[in-house]
Amino acid sequence: MSRQDALVSADWAEQNLDAPNTVFVEVDEDTTAYDGGHIPGAVKLDWKTELQDPVRRDFVDKAGFEKLLSSKGIANDDTVILYGGNNNWFAAYAYWYFKLYGHQAVKLLDGGRKKWELDGRKLDTEVPQRPATQFTAQEQDSSIRAFRDEVVNAIGTKNLVDVRSPDEFSGKLLAPAHLPQEQAQRGGHIPSALNVPWSKAANEDGTFKSDDELRKLYSEQGLDSSRPTIAYCRIGERSSHTWFALHELLGETDVKNYDGSWTEYGSLVGVPVETGDGKS
Template sequence: MTYRNSLFIILGVFILSCKKPKEKTQEKFTPVIEVNTEGYYSSKHLIEAEELVLVFEKENIKVIDFRKEQDYTKEHISGAINIWRTDIEDNSYPYRGMMAKRQQIEALFSRLGITNTDTLILYDDRGVCDAARLWWILKNYDFESVKLLNGGLKAWKKVEGPTNDEKVSVIPSNFKLPEDGSFKLWIGKDEINNILVSGKNDIILDTRNMEEFSGERQKSGATKGGRIPNSILIDWAEAIDYNGTQKFKSFDQLEQIYGSKTGSKNDAVITYCHSGVRSAHTTFVLTELLGYKNVKNYDGSWVEWSYFDELPYEQDSITRIKI
């Protein structure tokens, strides 16, 4: 071997040894995808953590942490912005929890830098029960680019999605909702009272727990315990693996839970709870996952209904618990 050839070999080895190793991108956060939509009627507004972890840093994705600020500041999905119930309530009523008007939502989203081309990913740490309320509001205003993170924060941590406690800096935008909201999933107290008076057979689902349904428990905001007459109780939490993954149950399981009490999927169904949050979750289950065609969530729910003494109600128990 000549001196010149030896020199080239030595230089080649040296260059290769000094070359910067190729960086691995998000290796830790790219688990094997095991997405199973369980045969749902639609998964358009649902996303799995395995899917989100691959796209959450994209420019047109806005992740929204729908929890109280003190929970958000402890830990949240990296890059998530924070919204809570009080941000999307109309405070002009003498009781709490009513859906915010169009202008309030537009101002909130503009302040948070949300644009009309963004896809919103909503999550919480309660089986997306709270997050479903924002989905429901936006659905009524015909804004469709919304997905619930199945299993919420718990599912995100399971796939080792990144979290931190940093507040996100935003650039204000000019967000606008579609001109004419359809309010296709909304119903008010007067409409429900007319249904009761007329004797129509609309199915009224109470999505609270048994203590609230019976009247034994009166939660803060309500003026009395009880329920809307002719209500059928199906606790919202029946729809998820509450003590486990907090994900939605399978299509077959949900069919078994709701099918025996709701009849045809073309029948009129009204959902309500204490303030329209848990019932928004049930509305998501019925319309998106099971394919019910005529479901409306009562915005004011028991907080509003109990406020008006002239509205009828039923009670099985003396109210013993007030919280």
């Protein structure tokens, strides 16, 4: 993978809104953003109600994903351009999720909704009607998704990258500073994890930093690129952003996203937890 395969610029997007076999998809935490105005022609995906199983804590299964994309009018030969708010957190999560189910023709709009809005580009409230398709998914690609046992076994052996803010990493906060702090689990981080907040990979306008800047960042923070890497955050969306930077932009080969993340790990009985800044 490389930047050209994985990212499109806002300029490119604006010139390709009507390109054949190209579907723009907005993915948000707060889906009212889409309703108030979206990139013309884009369809909406709700990361919570559509991508999560409604009962168990897991993703919708293969058949469920096929049904979802078919109903959105997305076909196997379509290139999907994902974008969203929150610096593309949920768009990056959806990107990883599309790859998990084997849809390779997916790209992220660099800067997401923020850059699009700050540039003053056109937003539309018209909801496109796309005819249903027969989308077929692959079995989940387990090479990019980490589960808890693998994470516990990775302590001290693989790179664990905690991409939350320093106050979440140290255990002072349990959620990002713009969300209520209602969780009941323990605060802290997985022992041996590096703290490289996702935001260090992004510019102020939400675009990704250059490959050179990203390489410098992760090597300065102590990431050993000869070892496999597992990224995590609180619920797996910010770590998708870092997974994207490492696996899709820098081309690191063995990088997994741990979507259980801190809300799972910090609630496990008996696992080691470290507090503080991890540097002492």
